Amino acid sequence: MSYQALYRVWRPQRFDELVGQEIITQTLKNALITGQTSHAYLFTGPRGTGKTSAAKIFSKAVNCHYLKDGEPCNECETCKAITEGSLNDVIEIDAASNNGVEEIRDIRDKAKYAPTVADYKVYIIDEVHMLSTGAFNALLKTLEEPPANVIFILATTEPHKIPATIISRTQRFDFKRIKPKTILERMEYILGQKGVEYEDKALKLIAKSAEGGMRDALSILDQAMSYGDNQITYDNALLVTGSVKNDLLLTYLEQVTGGQTKDALKTIQAILDEGKDLKRFVEDLTSTCQDLLLYRQDTEMVEEMELGIVDEKFKQLSETITDQQIYDIVEALNDVLNSLRFTTHQDVYLEVLTVKLTHLDAQPVEVASNSATPAGPEYHDLLDTIQSLKDQVRELSKEVKQQPKVVASADNVAPEVTKPSPIEKKPADTRVELTKIYPILDSATRDELNQFKQVWPDLMESLSVTQRAVMHVSTPVAASDDGVIVSFEYLFLYQKAKSDTDLKDALENSLDRIVGKAPQIVFVPENQWPEIRSDYLSKNGHPKPTSTEKVTTDSTTKSNSADQSEPPLPPEPGDIDTPAQEMQNENQANLVVKKAEELFGSDIVDVKDD
Known part of the structure; x- marks a missing residue:
């Protein structure tokens, strides 16, 4: 096809040609002039406002060796190759059709290699809000610590769908709707260059119908030109729009x-x-x-x-x-x-x-409030009706006030008030995901638990205020290399955290940043955790503490002054030897006590006989 649509032919190739976004273009040009470019940008705004065009212009400018006042020259081989879309170092990706984890991992792996021709390898990811949660997690680490010669430009029309962890690692630019007057001036310039006759009213109608999008305006203009045989009339514009x-x-x-x-x-x-x-x-x-x-x-x-x-x-x-x-x-x-x-x-x-x-x-409202002429009979009838209703309400109010007094004087008994039947509350969802907990307990260790406890304050600081409010009464109680179990002191906070997928994503992303891995996080209520541990130990053949001895650790009791008559809590699964080790130590007096001393030290373990 030899003919190209107007919005493709007249796509901006310089920042000065990007109309309606002067603040953004000036900021990008200043960053290029001073060499203060960022490693990641986020362009947001309505459709057709210049997000992708600005990304391509920026990719040319950052790689152009003949930069002048922040503008690319558009004449060197690098600029021409980027304009034609033939430069391998500038990769444009549509996230709507490449939104999986594998595609983003492929980008992450290839970003490690140096650019082949240009100075910077630029990834332009359009409609980035379409990426899945797993794909965002795969992109997160690369955005946080990108290679030296890589720049990411993310474009989207729906920024509210992008995780906050991604937005915080980018410089955000909000593209605004283009004013109809600006769109009109741009169309007049294009038609003047093409030598096309037009009516002013037609262009004004098209500029208003575009709703702030330059691409939409040029598409409507292109259609009107085809319909009117290179003449833009008001009637044709009405038909097209x-x-x-x-x-x-x-x-x-x-x-x-x-x-x-x-x-x-x-x-x-x-x-x-x-x-x-x-x-x-x-x-x-x-x-x-x-x-x-x-x-x-x-x-x-x-x-x-x-x-x-x-x-x-x-x-x-x-x-x-x-x-x-x-x-x-x-x-x-x-x-x-x-x-x-x-x-x-x-x-x-x-x-x-x-x-x-x-x-x-x-x-009627205007006549009653503004007119000086007397109201008609219908208006007077309305006033009489309103006054009659007021009198009836006043009489009923008097009767209601007098009735309790009559009952009290006759029987000297307060009138019985029928209490409404209490609303039955639905039982709260306190189900625990044992299928996720047991695999973690199979390989739980004390070292892993101590590691998570040490980083827990830092993890809480990385959350938002609302997420921190939910997690402030939580604590890790068991951990392995693949997962961590977190207990909640209050049941309603456990239920809220369990149903909050954004909270789990934020915790896993922060753990990946802090400890270098993203383990699975499972929530349990604090009052159910002892029973879960005890059931797990009994199913796996571990001995339970008897009523004649108690192991005092940070995971079972909070103080040595606890009530001696209270039944003991079973030890953590990560603190118990495997069945093979139990067979080797079966001649020892008390396996539980010795193992606790090995893990926590004899100065912490306090064995008491009832």
Whole structure:
């Protein structure tokens, strides 16, 4: 194909050509000039605002040897290769189709190798919010400690879906919607370069329909050019965008606010006959209502925002319509817009909407508050009805106050009050994942547990405030190389932590950063942990402590002054010898005591006979 779409031909190749994002482009240019570029960037914002274009321009600028005022030269071999997409050191990845762990691991492994031609290897990951949780975890370590000659540029339209651990390791730039006036100027420049004739009203309509996206504006412009044989007319723009003429929108609003139901229905029928997009019609109607409301407050702002499309008919309607009418119309339009998305009979909803809008009557309020003329008989009847209702309420209130006194004087007994039956509470979910706990206990050791206890304060500091509030009463009670068991003092915090996947991801990511590995984390309630340990020991053939002796450790009792009559807690699974070792030490007096002394030292273990 020899023809290319306008948004591809006129894609910005320099920061100066990236319109509407002057703050971002100036910041990037200053970073390039001073050599203070970061290893990772996050570009966020609505579609068509220049995120990917800025990433490609930055990849050229950081590798260009003829940089001038932060702008790439676009003439050297490196710049040309990046523009053509043939340079192997600039890799653009679509995360929507490459969102698995394996793809990100492949990136992580290849990032270790030096660039082949350019000075920096640049990875541009578009729609990065589509990555899975595992893929984000695989990318996390590389973002934290990237190779010297690697730069990551992440682009997304939904930054709220990206983990905070990823965002904190990048420099974030928020691309904003481009103003209609800026889009209009850019389209006028492009059409001037191409020598295409156009009508001002058509370009203004396209600039407004683009909703802040330059790519959308150029796509609509391209379509209008094809339809009009290289001529951009207002009627063609209306057909391409599916919009309704501004004059017809104002006529419809005049009809519904004036209660002209038949005329308004005829207008709707005319719009249906033209095959207009009804959702677009409702959106345009809402936008017109917004302009009317704002125009009543600040005329200059609306004239600038609407690119001068404010005629005498618009001004006249703004003087006759009331603010309350605008509020009611917008609310009704919003309701019907949600319904149009899930129906195939849109014409029915539009006709019902029209009848509803023509019967929105705010006049009685205006007459009562603003008019100096006397109200009619209907208004007086309404006042009489309201006064009668007030009198009835007053009489009922007196009877209610007197009734308890009569009962008390007659029987001298307080009236019985029927208490509502208590609401049965659903049993809390206290199930413990034994299938995950037992494998950890099989290889649990005291050294692993001590390691996690030492880093636990640092781990808590790495969490957010809300996550720290949940974990502040937690402590690791058993650990192996593959996992760690964490007990919670309060049951409701255990339940909250168990259902919070973001909390588990944050803990595993932080542990990976602190101790160099991300073990599986399993939560248990503190009151169930002793029983779980005891069951595990009995199933694996370990002896339980008898009632005549007690091993005092940091995992079983908190103080030597504990109640002597309280039954002892079984020792940690990681503190018990395997069955093979038990056979070798079977001649010793007490295997549990000796093993505790070996693990904790004789100065900690306190053996007491009851």
